[in-house]
Amino acid sequence: xxxxxxxxxxVGAGMCAxxxxxxxxxxxxxxxxVLLQPxxxxxxxxxxxxxxxxxxxxALSLEE
Amino acid sequence: MTEATPGLMTYxxxxxxxxxxxxxxxxxxxxxxxxxMIYADGHEGWLITGWALARAVLAHPSFSTRPELLHPPIxxxxxxxxxxxxxxxxxxxxxxxxxxxxxxxxxxQFTVRRMKQLEPRIAQITEDRLDAMEREGGPLDLVQSFAxxxxxxxxxxxxxxxxxxxxxxxxxxxxxxxLQSTPEQIxxxxxxxxxxxxALIKRKRxxxxxxxxxxxxxxxxxxxxxxxxxxxxxxxxxxETTANMLGLGTFALLTNPRQLAAVRDDPAVVENAVExxxxxxxxIHIGPMRTALEDVDLDGHLIRAGEVVTxxxxxxxxxxxxxxxxxxxxxxxxxxxxxxxxxxxxxCLGQQLARTEMRIAYPALLRRFPGLRLAVPxxxxxxxxxxxxxxxxxLPVTW
Ligand code: HEM
Ligand code: SF4
Numbered sequence: 001x002x003x004x005x006x007x008x009x010x011v012g013a014g015m016c017a018x019x020x021x022x023x024x025x026x027x028x029x030x031x032x033x034v035l036l037q038p039x040x041x042x043x044x045x046x047x048x049x050x051x052x053x054x055x056x057x058x059a060l061s062l063e064e
Numbered sequence: 065m066t067e068a069t070p071g072l073m074t075y076x077x078x079x080x081x082x083x084x085x086x087x088x089x090x091x092x093x094x095x096x097x098x099x100x101m102i103y104a105d106g107h108e109g110w111l112i113t114g115w116a117l118a119r120a121v122l123a124h125p126s127f128s129t130r131p132e133l134l135h136p137p138i139x140x141x142x143x144x145x146x147x148x149x150x151x152x153x154x155x156x157x158x159x160x161x162x163x164x165x166x167x168x169x170x171x172x173q174f175t176v177r178r179m180k181q182l183e184p185r186i187a188q189i190t191e192d193r194l195d196a197m198e199r200e201g202g203p204l205d206l207v208q209s210f211a212x213x214x215x216x217x218x219x220x221x222x223x224x225x226x227x228x229x230x231x232x233x234x235x236x237x238x239x240x241x242x243l244q245s246t247p248e249q250i251x252x253x254x255x256x257x258x259x260x261x262x263a264l265i266k267r268k269r270x271x272x273x274x275x276x277x278x279x280x281x282x283x284x285x286x287x288x289x290x291x292x293x294x295x296x297x298x299x300x301x302x303x304e305t306t307a308n309m310l311g312l313g314t315f316a317l318l319t320n321p322r323q324l325a326a327v328r329d330d331p332a333v334v335e336n337a338v339e340x341x342x343x344x345x346x347x348i349h350i351g352p353m354r355t356a357l358e359d360v361d362l363d364g365h366l367i368r369a370g371e372v373v374t375x376x377x378x379x380x381x382x383x384x385x386x387x388x389x390x391x392x393x394x395x396x397x398x399x400x401x402x403x404x405x406x407x408x409x410x411x412c413l414g415q416q417l418a419r420t421e422m423r424i425a426y427p428a429l430l431r432r433f434p435g436l437r438l439a440v441p442x443x444x445x446x447x448x449x450x451x452x453x454x455x456x457x458x459l460p461v462t463w
Contacts, residue, residue: 012168013413013415014174014176015411017176018419019400025177026171026175027175028172028175029172030168030172031168031170032168032171054400056406056408057411
């Protein structure tokens with residue numbers, strides 16, 4: 001699984017960093033998403049998937 | 065205007081039971097996730113009660129939040145919106161890319177990490193309030209002693225607004241959110257609050273301060289009117305909402321003793337409990353509302369350009385297709401995906417702050433006063449059906 005993040009679309013709501021903190025962080029500057037693990041290990045796939053669903057702005061997408 | 069079609073809905077905030085949305089809106093959802101709705105000015109638009117459709121509208125770029133395009137689902141609401149729209153910097157009512165400019169300036173201040181750093185200070189503020197309650201002794205009004213002061217103090221410190229001035233902005237925001245206020249009263253309240261913020265910003269320009277508003281002043285991206293509008297939005301949104309969640313949430317727990325015991329005794333439950341209280345109580349009981357900028361096909365329904373869509377978030381948050389056994393309060397469930405903070409680009413900027421405050425405040429209150437109980441019969445608790453944010457006006461408690 002590969003995650004893509006579009007910081008141009010992100011509104012910094014932080015759902016990703018809240019749901020899968022090992023995979024996502026937010027920039028100190030403007031709060032937009034920072035991908036810590038673009039290809040998360042199997043153990044974190046479920047949380048990462050949930051974060052992608054919860055993202056309000058459509059900034060996150062999955063490539064299986 | 066087309067002739068009224070049969071089955072045309074009207075919006076209501078009148079509840080049969082304090083914790084449940086109006087039965088009429090629930091019945092509408094049980095029938096269909098979307099209905100035609102007649103607005104207070106005669107406009108024929110839409111009512112959305114299903115979770116999936118609500119989410120689709122909020123995420124859709126063809127729906128606008130600009131106030132001049134809205135029609136009022138209930139009469140009083142429009143007045144309020146028209147007044148606020150004149151204020152630069154009030155980005156809740158702007159579309160991208162205008163909205164993006166303001167949002168981007170602020171998101172760095174509200175990240176999950178930033179909120180973690182605030183935890184010790186929020187815990188301290190909470191303990192101070194609990195100490196004060198203990199000194200005062202019950203019965204007392206939990207709203208005035210606990211639910212309102214905690215988020216007020218937190219947002220004041222974050223923004224750099226002197227808490228000693230709270231009487232002025234508490235009074236102004238109460239008028240702004242009261243559905244019975246006259247246009248004159250609302251205008252006066254907004255002007256008063258803006259004047260207050262303009263003076264504050266002027267002081268910060270002269271003497272820089274290390275807080276959110278001070279940082280924005282120094283950043284130099286916004287002019288003073290925009291700064292006042294941003295300050296207005298953050299100050300009002302930042303204390304009224306969380307305050308009502310703390311008051312109403314405590315009331316709900318006090319009438320559900322087993323749920324209360326779980327929140328008090330099991331730290332592992334608190335995270336889910338906060339999401340579930342947000343879902344179950346949905347204090348945003350009017351809207352969110354949006355206007356279609358062009359014709360949109362929404363799951364087979366044609367929403368025409370200019371038509372307004374009102375989302376009944378409280379009812380969508382009880383959609384069994386999403387939440388299963390949705391009519392019961394179950395603090396152990398995973399209520400993620402609820403719409404209480406909205407969805408899409410306007411999803412609440414302060415949500416991580418609100419979560420942090422609630423995760424600290426509920427268990428701290430219940431642990432300090434294990435014998436906490438209502439000091440009046442539940443039916444005597446005055447509910448905020450008359451305000452644009454739902455909750456309790458007062459919550460008399462003792463222990
Ligand atoms: C439990 C507490 C809260 C609830 C239920 C809540 C709810 C909401 C909702 C539903 C929206 C979106 C409205 C729409 O889409 O039309 C929103 C936006 C907003 N909220 Fe909150 N809120 C809460 C706490 C806070 C706090 C503590 C702040 C403090 C800073 C805050 C600041 C904002 C701002 C600035 C916006 C506008 C965001 C934008 O337009 O991009 N809120 N809130
Ligand atoms: S959840 Fe989406 S919008 Fe929010 S910070 Fe993460 S990527 Fe950005």
